[in-house]
Amino acid sequence: MVDRRSGVPAFRQVAADLRQKIAAGDYAPGAQLPSERELVDTYGVSRPTVRDAVNLLRAEGLVTSEHGRGVFVRPPASIQRIARSRLSRAARERNRGAFLADAAARGFTPSASVKIRFEQADGRTAAHLAIDEGAEVTVRDRVMRADGLVVQLAVSRLPRELTRDTAIEQVDTGPGGAYARLEETGHRIGSYVEHVGARMPTPDEASLLQLADGVPVVTITRVAYGEDGTPLEMNDMVLAADRYELSYEWPAE
Amino acid sequence: MVDRRSGVPAFRQVAADLRQKIAAGDYAPGAQLPSERELVDTYGVSRPTVRDAVNLLRAEGLVTSEHGRGVFVRPPASIQRIARSRLSRAARERNRGAFLADAAARGFTPSASVKIRFEQADGRTAAHLAIDEGAEVTVRDRVMRADGLVVQLAVSRLPRELTRDTAIEQVDTGPGGAYARLEETGHRIGSYVEHVGARMPTPDEASLLQLADGVPVVTITRVAYGEDGTPLEMNDMVLAADRYELSYEWPAE
């Protein structure tokens, strides 16, 4: 039952009580919560109020609801660790790009859909690639799948000059991926920088990545630099935050 | 007006229309949306339905609502980039830990509250620190502020053996921070590994970090290793995803 005089809204009291019961293990991961109509009786509030409480827990990623079945405590997803050292030249020579290599190592059947297009650089692209705003860039828009499931979105942009007459402008970049093609034309990669952030997904991303409510996406913008420090490529990646974790390692000095 | 026969729920149609208008710039960043009662007239739906639509946009982080004032398009927050190379021994010698150095460089007045406690290692801690589950660990629980505002939560854990009779078990670890104290007792740091993820905040985190609805947190677990590969410290950090971005850099080889 909720305390009507406490000043705390009823739906927050209900949410807090359910949250506490979940944390305490009264409702274990995967377990079903009482039905909304039961909660109405338990707490002495109306159904819309119960639904407000459940909506709150959904937005927190604590529970998922399944139409016709019930509301369930979200079990922790199995998290894949992605180490960011796998971009070495040696690894690339053996494989067809980092993603495919990664997936194969885990026993997934990887696949990817690629769309090529050409754009004028916006401000952000221009800044990262150190080119003029409006300059032409080659865009490789990829949807990556493991066993048919979408696991990553990636949009790669390169100055058009670097890709003209190379397989980078083709759907299939050939063995070793786009980085190998860059190196063949004399653009050896000297270093990488990744900018990592997180945000809530757009509705498009949520449906593509099949994200439950309350699951953010991790965004990675990787810029590959030549040995002289020239930016060669910018890659915007989007991953489900409940399925991936990034690992970076570096020496103390 | 919503299309009643389309099969798409009314509140999603309203949300989609508002989302599109925001994306198109009809409602610019910082601008106020029409009041809920106006939207009732515009779309021909009831107020709870309008509120469902607005709630959706809030959970996406697109808008914020202010009681008594209105609903506003969330302007993009200014994002601080945190480079992860600043942990060099040289930098540490000049400063009192990485956080304080960082804040000072940006013109903030940094401060931190620290609580020390001792715990038995849980499974995750034991795995990261390569110790037995249940072994004693020293815990430094910190709330970091810039100009009085909480900007980061950090919980650092070390095997108790490494901290006994050192300033690491004191609130003030002294010049150079805990890492400097470790090195003084012969535990030179050889490398760092950071595991980066994201999730929705707990209610506690949301209020401490003053997070708006629809803003995730970035989580960083940093493990510091000795030169022989022994784990020395595990640090769990939590940051507001709309205010911070992490940058990692590494050479191609």
Added chain:
DNA sequence: GAGTGGTCTAGACCACAAA
């Protein structure tokens, strides 16, 4: 068919902000 969550209404009253 019974039980579940999903959607929607037409109100009501409250709390807060600003003029």
Added chain:
DNA sequence: TTGTGGTCTAGACCACTCG
């Protein structure tokens, strides 16, 4: 004082799942 969002109710009907 007026207008805003915040909370809450008592219903209704629909869509989905499962026995």
